[in-house]
Amino acid sequence: MTAPLHEITVDVGTLQELRSLGDSVGQDLLSEVIELFVQDTEQQLLLLHQAVATGDAVAVGQIVHKVKGSSGQVGARQFVASCSRLERSVAAGTPVGALDLDVVDQDYLSLRAALAEHTSLVMPQLGGAS
Secondary structure, three states: OOOOHHHHHOOHHHHHHHHHHHHHOOOOHHHHHHHHHHHHHHHHHHHHHHHHHHOOHHHHHHHHHHHHHHHHHOOOHHHHHHHHHHHHHHHOOOOOOHHHHHHHHHHHHHHHHHHHHHOOOOOOOHHHOO
């Protein structure tokens, strides 16, 4: 039996731990962490696209490593996996292109949807558009 898509995309246990930790101190820690994660990740993804467009492999590697690390903190299973693949490609000297970014972008969109299911947050449109 296959796990539901949101369980593949995000580790629900990690989200539950954040929620419990917040409850213990009377805060909505989960929503706060997710909101900060989304803001930072979207900025980093813009920088990632720029780095790929200019062929800056060093910046691509640094950005994707940072995004991968913060994604792990919110249990972003699939997104971490796609970032890891991209990071390995860069480390191996493989040129990164639009298709590689499409996978990362799609996994991020799936992650946003899964995170919205588990929080009271209304996710803004990508790029800050309303």
